[in-house]
Amino acid sequence: EIVLTQSPGTLSLSAGERATLSCRASQRVSGNYLAWYQQKPGQAPKLLIYGASSRATGIPDRFRGSGSGTDFILTISSLEPEDFAVYYCQQYGDSLYTFGQGTKLEIK
Amino acid sequence: QVQVVQSGAEVKKPGSSVKVSCKTSGGTFSNSIISWVRQAPGQGLEWMGRIVPIVEVPLYTHKFQDRVTITADKSTDTAYMELSSLTSDDTAIYYCAISRNSWYGSDNWGQGTLVTVSS
DSSP states (O other): OOOEEEEOSEEEEOTTSOEEEEEEESSOOGGGOEEEEEEOTTSOOEEEEETTTEEOTTOOTTEEEEEETTEEEEEESSOOGGGOSEEEEEEOSSSSOEEOOOEEEEEO | OOEEEEOOOEEEOTTOOEEEEEEEESSOGGGSEEEEEEEOTTOOOEEEEEEOTTTOOOEEOGGGTTTEEEEEETTTTEEEEEEOSOOGGGOEEEEEEEESSTTTOEEEEOOOEEEEEOO
């Protein structure tokens, strides 16, 4: 089972700033099948990025995924008020999928 | 657009079982990958297992392998997750998550089903 470690656990930033979230895998993620999800309180997760770098339908271009192998990054270029939420990475390259523990992006 | 509707909240006794349903519409159910994910109060997302209805063979993460059963009914486009031998640690919101194919990620989620285990 692939273990995903996200950092930092909490990120405190202001609107307009750039956010950089990290996701490191315990072994190579096959096909770079790495997704990023956003979750707001009381809501189901929302797919942002799939295949490490492809934006899902309707996702603004301020969200950018990058990386390959074992190291992946989600960058939000200029934070909007609605971007403050919890972000999870997930690998789905292995037959058994796994999630990271999440990064909480909070308003500074 | 795929619609995903889960069954309602459940309250269960320790040692019992729960079965949650996930009905989809507007997509190609048989070829989708349907995952079940749970989230304990204040905690992160935990992937439990998945099924591709047309293949019918489920895969479970090791933690739940002995207690979870995931099935899919192609005639009604409905997936099910049954969890047995419940304890208070199983109190969580259970989500079904749909992937249109193997490389896309889960882009459609149910609203979640709260399962509370309490004596």
